[in-house]
Amino acid sequence: EVQLVESGGGVVQPGGSLRLSCAASGFTFDDYSMHWVRQAPGKGLEWVSFINWDGGDTYYAESVKGRFTISRDNSKNSLYLQMKSLRTEDTALYYCVKDLAAAGTEGADYWGQGTLVTVSS
């Protein structure tokens, strides 16, 4: 059974930092691309970042470029999102998402339950 378990969310002040982690199991982690997708309370889905199977290709939404860094450790079956210079508009539930593809994107077939990030003074 595929499982994606996020952790690391919490309450942080504007300008602060957080590191999200996602522990993956039930599939061959280094065969697939991964994403982070977020959803602000009561709002729609927003794509945040993408990383291909070996970490060689990474991409970001304009709203987080230069502040967030996606990475993966295939030896630990783990995905990460380092978030810096956090803003109130970054408040959201952050989902770890598995893609059907190894490189590029062909649809996200598994989603974690999310970890909540709240940016507030």
Next chain:
Amino acid sequence: SYELTQPPSVSVSPGQTARITCSGDALPKQFAHWYQQKPGQAPVLVVYKDSERPSGIPERFSGSSSGTTVTLTISGVQAEDEADYYCQSRDNSDSFHVVFGGGTKLTVL
């Protein structure tokens, strides 16, 4: 920045057919995928690569593409299909931006 446009809401009676559209300039060249999200739950992939259906998804869910518009069709709608539906695709640029539509609330009357 690239955008995908969906209607905010669609309403149908049980047993009828629901069609949810998603429009975007890059859709003739890029695949679209559809997700169902029920309150308090993570999204679920219901159609990928325009018209492919993942295992475990009922046959009443189907997808199609025509020019700059993709359509999710739910035939014989059931009460359990009431949810938010999102399309997703990417732009044509080398910078690889993934985009979600704004979502469509499907109400089963």
